[in-house]
Amino acid sequence: MARKRVAVLISGRGSNMAALVEAAKDKNYPAEIVLVISNRPDAAGIAFARNAGIATTIVDHTDYGKNREAFEHALENVLEDSNIDIVCLAGFMRLFTPWFPGKWQGRMLNIHPALLPAFPGLHTHEQALAAGARTHGATVHFVTAEMDAGPIVCQAAVPVLPGDTAETLAARVLTVEHKLYPLALKWLAEGKLRVADGKSVIDDAHVPEGVTIPQARP
Numbered sequence: 535m536a537r538k539r540v541a542v543l544i545s546g547r548g549s550n551m552a553a554l555v556e557a558a559k560d561k562n563y564p565a566e567i568v569l570v571i572s573n574r575p576d577a578a579g580i581a582f583a584r585n586a587g588i589a590t591t592i593v594d595h596t597d598y599g600k601n602r603e604a605f606e607h608a609l610e611n612v613l614e615d616s617n618i619d620i621v622c623l624a625g626f627m628r629l630f631t632p633w634f635p636g637k638w639q640g641r642m643l644n645i646h647p648a649l650l651p652a653f654p655g656l657h658t659h660e661q662a663l664a665a666g667a668r669t670h671g672a673t674v675h676f677v678t679a680e681m682d683a684g685p686i687v688c689q690a691a692v693p694v695l696p697g698d699t700a701e702t703l704a705a706r707v708l709t710v711e712h713k714l715y716p717l718a719l720k721w722l723a724e725g726k727l728r729v730a731d732g733k734s735v736i737d738d739a740h741v742p743e744g745v746t747i748p749q750a751r752p
């Protein structure tokens with residue numbers, strides 16, 4: 535079966551994008567990362583992608599002022615030109631109007647550094663520490679019009695340890711992010727993952743230890 539063509543949208547460091555690129559080096563992985571788009575010209579991840587031989591494009595949101603739809607149409611043109619099948623948001627720091635997630639319904643994933651629905655939005659590690667959470671983690675979810683609220687695909691938890699700072703906790707969460715995102719993309723690309731009645735459904739997939747999927751819960 536042809537590998538799915540994936541674009542990864544970033545705004546910064548791009549370590550999750552790099553984890554997807556690494557996973558897709560395996561010829562048996564059902565997706566290939568063919569394009570990395572950044573809305574920020576200075577995103578460090580762009581250099582990584584170029585070095586990895588992946589096409590990169592900057593779609594700078596500041597060129598569109600407050601016109602989010604115009605920015606999204608520019609993104610859409612780039613995605614269409616590259617025949618993209620699946621979009622992965624990886625540290626992409628722009629909110630969408632309903633139009634763009636509508637276009638990519640069921641074909642766009644995001645990774646969020648918290649166990650959603652806990653701690654949506656920014657500064658999730660600070661939020662977890664401030665709340666006294668004992669467990670924190672990461673979530674891959676489908677992107678819908680509402681920020682960080684689309685159907686959850688899979689999650690992985692890490693402990694919050696005494697003495698943790700936002701930085702130490704972020705680093706622990708990041709290690710599970712880098713395993714979780716390639717797994718979710720694999721399921722979507724091989725057709726095992728879909729949305730039904732507003733929930734993710736995963737058919738016949740091996741779920742590694744430490745990873746939870748919604749329907750695995752009692």
Ligand code: GRF
Nearest residue numbers: 547548549550625645646647
């Ligand atoms: C990650 O923690 C991701 O979950 C969040 O933003 C961060 C991006 O890191 N959405 P990187 O750019 O992938 O290194």
